[in-house]
Amino acid sequence: MAFNFPFTAIVAQDEMKLAIALSTIEPSIGGVLIFGDRGTGKSTTIRSLAALLPPMKVVVGCPYHCDPSVPNLCFACEARKAAGEKLKSELVSVPVVDLPLGATEDRVVGALDIEKALSHGIKVFEPGLLAKANRGYLYIDEVNLLEDHLVDLLIDVAASGENVVEREGLSIRHPARFVLIGSGNPEEGELRPQMLDRFGLSVEVRTPQDLAQRIEIIKRRDAFERDPVAFLAQYQDSEAEFKEKILSSRKRLSKVTIGDDVLMLATKLCAQLGTDGLRGELTLMRGMRALAAFDGARKASAEHLKRLAPLALRHRLRRNPLDDSSSTTRVERVLADFF
Amino acid sequence: MTTNSGQSAWFDAQTAAALLAIDPHGLGGVCVKSQFGSIRDAWFSFFQTQLAPESHFQKIPLQIQREQLLGGLDLEATLQCGKPVYSAGLLAKSHGGFIVLPMAERLSADTIAHLMQVLDRGAVDLQQQATDSMPCLFGMIAFDEGIPPYESIHPRLAEHMAFQVNLDQLSLKDCADSLQITSTDIRKAKRRLPRIQCDSRFIESLVQSAAAFGIESIRANLFAVHAAKALAALRHQDAVSEDEVVDAARFVFSHRATRMPSSREETQPNEEDTEADSTEEADQPSASANEQKQNNDAELDSKEPKENTDQPSQDELEELMVEAIRAGIPPNALAQLSAGLGRANSKHSSQGQFGQLQKNAASGRPAESRRGLPKGGKRLDLLKTIRAAIPWQAMRRTELQARPPIANQIRSRIQIRVDDLHIKRYQQRQGVVTIFLVDASGSSATQRLAEAKGAVEQLLADCYIRRDEVAMIALRGRSAEVVLPPTRSLVRAKRNLAALPGGGGTPLATGFAAVNEMALSIRRKGMTPLIVVMTDGVANVTLEGVGGREQAHQDALNMASKLRIAGHAILFIDTASAPQALAEALADAMNAQYLPLPYINSGKAISQRAAHLARQ
Numbered sequence: 010m011a012f013n014f015p016f017t018a019i020v021a022q023d024e025m026k027l028a029i030a031l032s033t034i035e036p037s038i039g040g041v042l043i044f045g046d047r048g049t050g051k052s053t054t055i056r057s058l059a060a061l062l063p064p065m066k067v068v069v070g071c072p073y074h075c076d077p078s079v080p081n082l083c084f085a086c087e088a089r090k091a092a093g094e095k096l097k098s099e100l101v102s103v104p105v106v107d108l109p110l111g112a113t114e115d116r117v118v119g120a121l122d123i124e125k126a127l128s129h130g131i132k133v134f135e136p137g138l139l140a141k142a143n144r145g146y147l148y149i150d151e152v153n154l155l156e157d158h159l160v161d162l163l164i165d166v167a168a169s170g171e172n173v174v175e176r177e178g179l180s181i182r183h184p185a186r187f188v189l190i191g192s193g194n195p196e197e198g199e200l201r202p203q204m205l206d207r208f209g210l211s212v213e214v215r216t217p218q219d220l221a222q223r224i225e226i227i228k229r230r231d232a233f234e235r236d237p238v239a240f241l242a243q244y245q246d247s248e249a250e251f252k253e254k255i256l257s258s259r260k261r262l263s264k265v266t267i268g269d270d271v272l273m274l275a276t277k278l279c280a281q282l283g284t285d286g287l288r289g290e291l292t293l294m295r296g297m298r299a300l301a302a303f304d305g306a307r308k309a310s311a312e313h314l315k316r317l318a319p320l321a322l323r324h325r326l327r328r329n330p331l332d333d334s335s336s337t338t339r340v341e342r343v344l345a346d347f348f
Numbered sequence: 349m350t351t352n353s354g355q356s357a358w359f360d361a362q363t364a365a366a367l368l369a370i371d372p373h374g375l376g377g378v379c380v381k382s383q384f385g386s387i388r389d390a391w392f393s394f395f396q397t398q399l400a401p402e403s404h405f406q407k408i409p410l411q412i413q414r415e416q417l418l419g420g421l422d423l424e425a426t427l428q429c430g431k432p433v434y435s436a437g438l439l440a441k442s443h444g445g446f447i448v449l450p451m452a453e454r455l456s457a458d459t460i461a462h463l464m465q466v467l468d469r470g471a472v473d474l475q476q477q478a479t480d481s482m483p484c485l486f487g488m489i490a491f492d493e494g495i496p497p498y499e500s501i502h503p504r505l506a507e508h509m510a511f512q513v514n515l516d517q518l519s520l521k522d523c524a525d526s527l528q529i530t531s532t533d534i535r536k537a538k539r540r541l542p543r544i545q546c547d548s549r550f551i552e553s554l555v556q557s558a559a560a561f562g563i564e565s566i567r568a569n570l571f572a573v574h575a576a577k578a579l580a581a582l583r584h585q586d587a588v589s590e591d592e593v594v595d596a597a598r599f600v601f602s603h604r605a606t607r608m609p610s611s612r613e614e615t616q617p618n619e620e621d622t623e624a625d626s627t628e629e630a631d632q633p634s635a636s637a638n639e640q641k642q643n644n645d646a647e648l649d650s651k652e653p654k655e656n657t658d659q660p661s662q663d664e665l666e667e668l669m670v671e672a673i674r675a676g677i678p679p680n681a682l683a684q685l686s687a688g689l690g691r692a693n694s695k696h697s698s699q700g701q702f703g704q705l706q707k708n709a710a711s712g713r714p715a716e717s718r719r720g721l722p723k724g725g726k727r728l729d730l731l732k733t734i735r736a737a738i739p740w741q742a743m744r745r746t747e748l749q750a751r752p753p754i755a756n757q758i759r760s761r762i763q764i765r766v767d768d769l770h771i772k773r774y775q776q777r778q779g780v781v782t783i784f785l786v787d788a789s790g791s792s793a794t795q796r797l798a799e800a801k802g803a804v805e806q807l808l809a810d811c812y813i814r815r816d817e818v819a820m821i822a823l824r825g826r827s828a829e830v831v832l833p834p835t836r837s838l839v840r841a842k843r844n845l846a847a848l849p850g851g852g853g854t855p856l857a858t859g860f861a862a863v864n865e866m867a868l869s870i871r872r873k874g875m876t877p878l879i880v881v882m883t884d885g886v887a888n889v890t891l892e893g894v895g896g897r898e899q900a901h902q903d904a905l906n907m908a909s910k911l912r913i914a915g916h917a918i919l920f921i922d923t924a925s926a927p928q929a930l931a932e933a934l935a936d937a938m939n940a941q942y943l944p945l946p947y948i949n950s951g952k953a954i955s956q957r958a959a960h961l962a963r964q
Contacts, residue, residue: 107465131743154461223559
């Protein structure tokens with residue numbers, strides 16, 4: 010089976026790694042958008058994510074990975090409970106599901122199980138990718154090329170956290186809460202503003218300009234390909250350490266406070282940049298908390314705000330075609346005024 | 349044996365095939381730029397019968413559907429057996445072999461997306477919903493028959509292939525000889541490959557020379573390392589040596605170069621050369637493999653390894669590599685790169701055009717049908733609907749029998765439900781592509797260019813939510829140059845336009861021809877071209893590329909009438925300080941809207957007029 014390159018062996022790309030780490034600490038930040046050229050390691054980073062995530066507890070046999078510790082279970086689990094079955098739980102790895110560009114709507118939302126219909130003549134819902142991604146990650150490469158009807162669907166599900174299917178007399182709603190990770194090359198097309206808004210954080214990646222770093226990337230990659238097992242063993246400790254850091258950050262998260270002064274600053278920042286809606290501020294708040302937890306701090310500071318602002322806001326700026334500077338520069342310009 | 353340039357290009361193409369046969373997964377594939385013909389056949393048969401006779405070659409048809417590619421429920425077999433039968437997709441069957449992509453430039457974005465996903469994971473799912481997957485590694489052979497610059501293989505696909513070979517300019521004589529590599533050599537090399545080491549100083553040189561040529565992709569660097577190792581394996585070595593590094597750099601980096609190394613400008617062609625080149629071969633940026641190697645020393649060829657047995661220093665090695673890569677770049681692309689223009693119209697001409705296919709159009713290339721109601725002018729796909737209904741028949745019949753019969757109900761043979769209905773979809777790129785033809789000559793070049801740039805950006809900003817695209821052709825010196833291929837990306841437009849210089853003569857006729865060609869190619873893709881011509885109408889370079897006002901104007905008039913015949917919507921903006929009779933005559937000849945606007949201060953006015961015209 011193919012091995013994934015370890016996350017902690019990825020050279021540079023600190024912003025991308027930070028954004029992904031924050032989304033694992035606080036999933037409600039709402040997804041990460043990664044824009045950059047081909048061959049910058051976007052997909053390597055995302056594939057390495059699965060190994061970092063601490064396993065989660067699920068109901069055995071539940072297609073939606075129900076969490077046994079919460080009161081409201083999915084319809085399938087409720088039905089099993091009602092039938093007197095005692096639900097067992099198990100630890101599984103967090104799903105990271107690929108949504109390919111050409112996926113059909115049936116495959117994404119789920120459809121009637123054709124196999125069951127043929128062999129048993131019964132109607133059974135066959136869950137789709139959205140079900141598979143529940144409580145995990147949904148990764149869309151080339152998200153900016155996704156067909157409109159799928160974009161609409163995702164926007165809706167990402168907002169409600171629920172997938173509703175009405176088909177052949179079946180009426181099913183199941184939880185579909187996932188962290189959306191999108192990647193793409195901005196030169197190939199723009200993303201609809203509504204979709205942009207669904208992503209909590211956005212990063213712009215490019216190949217490291219430092220030659221020494223590039224050389225290091227190739228050397229590590231070469232070593233990994235030559236002997237993946239030995240390479241993975243070499244990074245075992247750092248992977249475990251990072252995993253532990255994510256776990257402890259999650260525990261710390263609920264205790265992190267944000268002072269009113271910092272909140273005020275965040276509001277002012279959004280107003281100054283003219284970001285639409287409240288989502289920018291919400292993301293800033295959640296993101297700051299996660300960042301503080303990641304740093305081991307108990308209180309989010311203005312410094313955290315400063316570090317987070319480009320990630321949380323750059324994709325929310327209104328476009329100004331006559332302003333030549335990139336949105337990152339615009340955020341930084343305003344930040345410079347503030348600090 | 350002396351080798352001429354065509355012959356060594358042929359040997360290079362064969363070497364690339366051998367390397368891919370040795371390490372298909374590590375090198376991804378080879379993109380063969382060539383029209384269908386005997387030379388291409390010769391190359392492929394060399395690959396198939398001489399290098400890899402035991403390997404499986406799977407052809408992937410252009411219009412392949414997802415189920416065929418990735419596998420899925422086999423409806424026919426399932427109905428026959430009465431239990432689900434899954435069939436493996438073509439990709440799963442290709443594991444360990446090669447896939448062949450004919451007409452790769454026409455592959456749909458969906459097919460490319462599926463391919464990329466499998467390449468990326470190195471695995472394919474066994475069933476639709478299975479958590480089970482099987483490894484799926486293969487090499488790709490893509491035949492790009494596109495005619496540049498308007499059609500070429502999708503950059504996403506090209507990125508995943510280490511090599512590009514160009515067979516179009518080779519003669520049969522060039523290909524008379526063949527490299528003496530047999531399947532036994534390949535087998536032995538394959539066995540040797542895992543043990544082959546690449547010294548880190550070589551990795552460093554490779555990364556450095558890639559950076560010098562403006563190659564950003566990490567994948568390209570990796571390909572070069574793999575290519576060097578495969579070469580070493582082929583040459584019976586235990587480790588990569590200088591020769592392999594230099595050759596690998598040439599094989600992998602030459603067609604990827606986006607600029608020339610900054611420190612070595614001495615061979616930069618002068619203005620004269622650049623112009624002559626682009627006039628001759630304006631439409632063939634990725635030119636002849638033939639000429640590719642005119643200045644290539646035979647010593648760099650894989651057949652005759654370098655004599656120098658002393659260890660060259662790191663600097664010398666890099667020097668050698670830079671030379672080798674430079675030698676591999678097609679001459680006219682070289683001129684472009686040297687002029688600092690990047691490789692916009694050869695490498696990425698198709699960027700921004702793919703994937704934004706509108707699939708709800710009423711005409712165009714047929715796309716996969718999707719579930720839906722045939723309302724609002726959408727047409728029912730009867731076949732697909734029946735196909736969708738068939739699996740449920742037994743179940744529905746049972747249901748129907750259980751229910752009390754309704755009076756006057758027609759008992760049809762086949763039970764179709766609303767959910768079965770499928771509607772036909774066609775791929776069509778909707779929307780408008782506005783092509784700016786900008787006369788960047790003379791004294792007011794800077795100002796006019798600035799206005800045109802403003803208009804382009806304004807248009808893009810106004811309409812990026814719609815499916816509109818913008819392109820720009822500039823008249824410079826003796827040629828018309830595609831400075832911005834059709835794009836929807838503001839980022840890209842800005843970058844390309846920022847680097848656009850002005851000055852030189854006014855080859856209006858050539859410009860009209862270029863704009864006509866682009867407009868026609870856009871129309872073929874299902875979009876509507878809109879042409880905006882910005883000039884004072886004073887032509888001074890003829891179609892042949894020589895000076896002479898009279899002839900130049902006559903040529904321009906002739907070309908203008910071709911535009912009229914083609915029936916394009918054209919906006920003619922006279923940029924002279926007072927309305928010009930010549931300009932008006934041209935506008936008349938092409939049946940354009942004539943707009944004397946001597947003092948445009950903002951691109952806004954132009955963009956509004958263009959938007960207005962587009963709506964008509």
